[in-house]
Amino acid sequence: MSAIQDNLSLIKQNVQELAVKYNREITLVAMSKTKPIQEIMECYQTGHLHYGENILAKIPNLYVVETIDSEKQANMLSKQLDRKMNIFLQVNTSNEENKSGIKPENLDGLVEAVLQLPNLELKGLMTIGSFDNSHSEGLNPDFQVLMNCKSRIEQKYNLKLQVSMGMSDDYEQAIHQGSTNVRVGSKIFGPRIYKK
Numbered sequence: 001m002s003a004i005q006d007n008l009s010l011i012k013q014n015v016q017e018l019a020v021k022y023n024r025e026i027t028l029v030a031m032s033k034t035k036p037i038q039e040i041m042e043c044y045q046t047g048h049l050h051y052g053e054n055i056l057a058k059i060p061n062l063y064v065v066e067t068i069d070s071e072k073q074a075n076m077l078s079k080q081l082d083r084k085m086n087i088f089l090q091v092n093t094s095n096e097e098n099k100s101g102i103k104p105e106n107l108d109g110l111v112e113a114v115l116q117l118p119n120l121e122l123k124g125l126m127t128i129g130s131f132d133n134s135h136s137e138g139l140n141p142d143f144q145v146l147m148n149c150k151s152r153i154e155q156k157y158n159l160k161l162q163v164s165m166g167m168s169d170d171y172e173q174a175i176h177q178g179s180t181n182v183r184v185g186s187k188i189f190g191p192r193i194y195k196k
């Protein structure tokens with residue numbers, strides 16, 4: 001096994017154990033963005049099927065888009081599609097200016113708009129959270145904000161939503177707080193090196 005396959009298998013096992021502990025289905029998304037196809041293939045060979053990329057294009061078999069945070073984006077995506085696409089709405093739970101995501105207080109309006117669009121299937125909510133909150137002890141307040149959004153939206157619109165939160169440094173904490181989809185990059189592939 002390669003180092004990447006080792007990393008993937010350890011994290012998978014860990015996530016699987018937590019899924020049993022919390023009695024909840026959890027999807028591990030390998031954030032393969034910026035990584036060469038060879039490294040992604042190493043994961044694929046182990047049977048892993050979920051990958052995350054940062055670019056949006058007409059990718060055949062694209063399964064879910066997790067970063068919708070405005071009505072304009074939702075409209076544009078729906079128009080470009082010729083089939084149904086699963087989406088997660090990204091929520092800015094940390095209230096940081098530089099983070100994308102819709103503010104929790106504006107989420108309901110966006111949900112209502114998305115529910116009207118023919119090609120979008122609302123599957124869940126996604127957040128990144130602040131760096132500081134993911135590197136401190138105890139409950140992560142940003143994850144708490146997302147879980148509160150989830151409960152409110154589920155009740156108000158009679159939906160069942162997944163929750164995408166948790167990355168390399170905080171996925172265990174995120175699962176502890178209710179995550180159903182963790183997005184792990186550097187703990188599988190190593191640090192990302194961005195070329196200029």
Ligand SMILES: *Cc1c(COP(=O)(O)O)cnc(C)c1O
Binds near residue numbers: 169
């Ligand atoms: C890159 C990325 C991740 C993974 O980050 P790591 O800290 O490397 O695990 C998760 N979510 C999103 C949206 C990303 O772009």
